[in-house]
Amino acid sequence: MNPIAVALAAYLFWGFDAALRGPLALGNTAATPSFMMVLLVFLAVHGPVKTVPWVGLALGLCVDLLVARPIYDGQAIAAIIGPNAIGFFAASHAVLALRGVMLRRNPFAFLFLCAAGTMLAQLVVVAIMTLRSLLDTAMPAAPSAELLARAGSAMYTGVISLVLGPLLHLAVGWFGFADPFSRRSLRR
Amino acid sequence: MLYIRLCSTFDCTCLCVPSAPLVRRSFSISNNPRTVATLVIIGLLALSLLPARFSGWMNWFSSVTDFVTAPVQWPLNVVVGMFKRTGDAGRSRDPVIAGLELERDRFKDAYFRTVSELDRAQSQMAAMSRGLKLNAVLPFKVLPATVVGSVFDGTAQVLRVRAGSRNGVTEGSVAVVSGVDLLGRIPVGGVSSAISKVVPITDPAAGQLSVLIFPAESANLLADSTPAAGDFDIASAIVAQVGPTTTGPNRGGPLEGPVEAPKLRLGVALARPAIGMVVRLRDQRWPASAQMLVVGIISRVDTLPNGREQIQVQPRFVLPVAEVVVRISSDDESAESGPASPSKTPGFNTTLPPNAGPSAGQASPAPVAPNRGRP
Numbered sequence: 001m002n003p004i005a006v007a008l009a010a011y012l013f014w015g016f017d018a019a020l021r022g023p024l025a026l027g028n029t030a031a032t033p034s035f036m037m038v039l040l041v042f043l044a045v046h047g048p049v050k051t052v053p054w055v056g057l058a059l060g061l062c063v064d065l066l067v068a069r070p071i072y073d074g075q076a077i078a079a080i081i082g083p084n085a086i087g088f089f090a091a092s093h094a095v096l097a098l099r100g101v102m103l104r105r106n107p108f109a110f111l112f113l114c115a116a117g118t119m120l121a122q123l124v125v126v127a128i129m130t131l132r133s134l135l136d137t138a139m140p141a142a143p144s145a146e147l148l149a150r151a152g153s154a155m156y157t158g159v160i161s162l163v164l165g166p167l168l169h170l171a172v173g174w175f176g177f178a179d180p181f182s183r184r185s186l187r188r
Numbered sequence: 189m190l191y192i193r194l195c196s197t198f199d200c201t202c203l204c205v206p207s208a209p210l211v212r213r214s215f216s217i218s219n220n221p222r223t224v225a226t227l228v229i230i231g232l233l234a235l236s237l238l239p240a241r242f243s244g245w246m247n248w249f250s251s252v253t254d255f256v257t258a259p260v261q262w263p264l265n266v267v268v269g270m271f272k273r274t275g276d277a278g279r280s281r282d283p284v285i286a287g288l289e290l291e292r293d294r295f296k297d298a299y300f301r302t303v304s305e306l307d308r309a310q311s312q313m314a315a316m317s318r319g320l321k322l323n324a325v326l327p328f329k330v331l332p333a334t335v336v337g338s339v340f341d342g343t344a345q346v347l348r349v350r351a352g353s354r355n356g357v358t359e360g361s362v363a364v365v366s367g368v369d370l371l372g373r374i375p376v377g378g379v380s381s382a383i384s385k386v387v388p389i390t391d392p393a394a395g396q397l398s399v400l401i402f403p404a405e406s407a408n409l410l411a412d413s414t415p416a417a418g419d420f421d422i423a424s425a426i427v428a429q430v431g432p433t434t435t436g437p438n439r440g441g442p443l444e445g446p447v448e449a450p451k452l453r454l455g456v457a458l459a460r461p462a463i464g465m466v467v468r469l470r471d472q473r474w475p476a477s478a479q480m481l482v483v484g485i486i487s488r489v490d491t492l493p494n495g496r497e498q499i500q501v502q503p504r505f506v507l508p509v510a511e512v513v514v515r516i517s518s519d520d521e522s523a524e525s526g527p528a529s530p531s532k533t534p535g536f537n538t539t540l541p542p543n544a545g546p547s548a549g550q551a552s553p554a555p556v557a558p559n560r561g562r563p
Contacts, residue, residue, distance in 0.1 A: 015260020018253075022338025022345075022508040023268045032340045050221065057228065065253040067341040068378070071240045073395025074387040075473075076376035077346065078243055079250035082236030086229055125342070128236045138240035142392060146342045153342075 001047050002176035006055060009168075009175070013039045014062050031152030033160040036063050037118045040088055041161070042168045044095035045104050045113065046177035053092045060088030060121070071138040078139070083128040087121030094120050110165040115158030122150035244377060251380035254337075254348060261337050269334075269510055290366060293482065296405075297368040300468065300480035307422050308476075328477035329516040331355055336383065338508035345391050347372070349512055352382040356516055362478040363512040365505040370469055370481040371512055386512065389443065389483065390503060392432050396445065398471040399483050399501070401426040403459040405466045422470075426459050430467070430483070430501050442487060444500045460497065461489050467501045477515040 016035040025032045036059045044052045063084040068077045095117050102109040126146045133141035172178075235243075280286045333351035351357050357379055363371040363386040371388055378385035387394055402425050430445035447461055467483045488500035 012260060015257045015264065018257045018337050018339060019261040019264035019268065021340050022347075025340055025508075030340055030342060030345070053225065057232075062253075063341075065250050066257070067339055067344070068247075068250055068346045068385055069341070069344050070346065070375060070387040070391055070393040072376075074373065074375060074389075074391060074393055075395070076240075077247070077378045077385055077387065078240050079246040080236055080243065081246050081249070082232040082234075085232050086236070089225075089229065122342075128233070129342075132237050135237055136239040139393065145392070149342050 001043070001051055001055075002174065005171075005174045005176065006043065009039055009171075010036070010055075010059060010062065014066070017063065018066055026152060026156055029152055030149035031156045033156045034063075034118055034153060035160070035164070036060075037088070037091065037121065037157050038114055038161045038164045039168070040092055041095050041110065041114045041117050042165070043175070044092050044117075045099050045102075045110070046172060046175065049096055052096055053089055056088040056092030057085050060085035063088070069139060080132075083125040084121065086128065087124035090124050091117035091121040105169060107162055107165050111158040111161050114161035114165075115154045118154035118157040119151065122147075122154060126150060247377045251383070254380060254383040258336075265334075265336050293366070293368045297480070297482075303422065304470075304480050328475075329356065331357065331514045331516055332511060333384075333514050334511050335509055344393065345388055345507065347386040347388065347508060347512075349384050349386055349514065350382065351384055351514055353379050354381050357384050357514055358517055360475050360517050362475060362481070362515045362517070364481060364515055365509050365512055367513065368482050369504045370478060370483055371505055371509065373474065373478070374514070384514070388507060390432050390507070394432055395473075396429050396431040397443070397469060397474075397483060399428050399430055399467045400470040400480075401428065401459075401461055401465050401467055401486070401499075403462075403465065424459065426461055427470075428461070428467070428499055430499065442500045442502045443484065444488075444498060446492065447497045447499060449496070461486055461499050463487060463489060467499075475515075475517045477517055 013035040020035070021032040040056050040059050043055055047055070061081065061084070064081045065079060067084070068079050070076070071078045095113050098113060098116070102113065104110075126141075126143055129139070129146070130141045130143045133139055235246075280289060331351055333349040333355075335347050336350045337348040339346050339348070347363075349363065357374060359374060359376045359379055361374045361384075363373065365371045372386045372391070372394065374384045375387050378387070389397060400422065427448040428445055429448070430443040432443055463486050465486045467486060468480050469478055469483050470480065471478075482504065484501040484503040486499050487502040490498045490500070492498050
């Protein structure tokens with residue numbers, strides 16, 4: 001895995017998350033795509049087993065820093081470091097476990113992995129935020145509404161991956177991954 | 189160090205170090221990826237569950253993020269801005285009528301601020317008679333600012349606007365759309381030097397709002413008749429408490445809440461809320477510059493099992509908006525009626541004196557230069 005390419009891609013997708021999640025929200029719902037998750041799934045599909053979870057942790061930390069949550073009835077704001085990092089870490093492990101039974105270049109397999117990875121990460125986030133709301137009343141949680149919104153986000157991320165997946169797969173060489181469909185790998 | 193390198197596994201059989209178990213253990217903790225991962229996850233979980241009053245330092249990292257992502261965000265926002273809808277969902281589609289409605293709303297805003305100021309002056313007079321020290325006139329500035337990002341996570345929604353402390357924005361300032369529609373406020377910890385974060389009133393965590401409804405005021409331009417004397421009397425207005433709905437996955441959705449029991453007055457018919465009426469903010473927890481701003485339009489009226497009426501209020505903006513106007517509270521006002529600091533007041537309960545909130549400041553707010561440069 002080429003760390004410079006991964007860092008550049010992570011920066012780019014971080015910016016996408018910051019700028020596009022709001023405008024691309026589905027109608028009047030809170031369903032928004034997660035670009036960072038698409039990148040993580042791409043890295044997890046092709047990357048080395050030992051490195052990918054740490055990359056997932058780093059990407060999740062970036063998402064945590066991006067998200068600010070209102071507390072005390074909206075009178076203050078707080079960034080909470082941890083929930084997305086743990087969620088992305090879990091998602092990376094799930095994709096690593098599933099990638100052996102998936103066709104890596106099939107766009108629908110990639111869609112499924114993106115949707116499943118996002119859903120798992122969001123489940124972890126909702127669980128942590130719900131637990132947090134029990135311990136600290138400054139940030140009340142509405143788990144059912146959150147789960148509905150985040151399930152929509154998972155589906156939406158899967159749909160977005162249909163566009164981003166082929167683009168990322170074109171750049172497989174830049175990331176230092178072996179292309180499973182290249183002539184050299186087919187000869188093996 | 190050489191010994192440590194040799195003893196790389198638990199089942200190492202070399203007898204290179206007398207205290208081998210200790211060395212092996214310390215080595216295994218720092219190099220076993222699973223152990224390190226477990227420790228990191230436990231640390232992150234502890235950070236996640238840290239109470240809000242101890243986690244303020246994390247906001248610094250979040251504000252640094254704004255600067256780091258700005259080079260990618262900025263060009264994307266320019267592209268998105270070309271296709272973005274404007275935030276005037278509640279207005280007429282006819283441009284002529286929409287223009288007239290906007291003009292009417294601005295006049296009404298000035299009028300209601302005057303009414304609110306008059307009400308505050310009366311309260312001052314009553315309080316002065318009791319010997320209390322009160323504020324003088326509370327001015328505010330206005331600052332147009334573009335929205336550079338809107339981060340949505342689950343149902344949480346926070347807008348980032350390109351105006352920060354170097355432009356004079358303070359915590360507790362209010363963001364307004366179309367000049368008179370209340371969008372939200374800039375919370376404690378939401379101001380960095382170039383970027384401010386706005387929590388919209390539709391965010392599920394935004395809390396309840398105390399609002400007023402004047403039965404004689406309608407959002408429809410053609411149905412809005414010439415007001416008679418006493419139509420906009422604050423004492424006879426309908427009072428309600430509305431808040432964001434938290435039962436569904438919607439964002440920017442309607443606010444809803446119960447109408448308070450009306451005051452019975454001899455010879456005056458009971459006012460009831462109706463669809464199309466304008467809902468205005470009248471809440472002592474909000475700064476004076478936000479009082480009487482339009483919260484939205486009544487879109488539904490229900491009767492609860494206990495006989496009380498519940499209204500649903502639809503804001504006139506559509507998230508994410510492209511541009512906002514920040515009403516910057518003065519220092520005096522922030523100290524008196526802005527959001528309280530968490531360190532000063534536990535639980536963030538604002539410490540307002542009765543009747544100190546609803547003063548709308550000067551009738552002619554002083555504009556300041558918009559911040560249109562890159563952060």
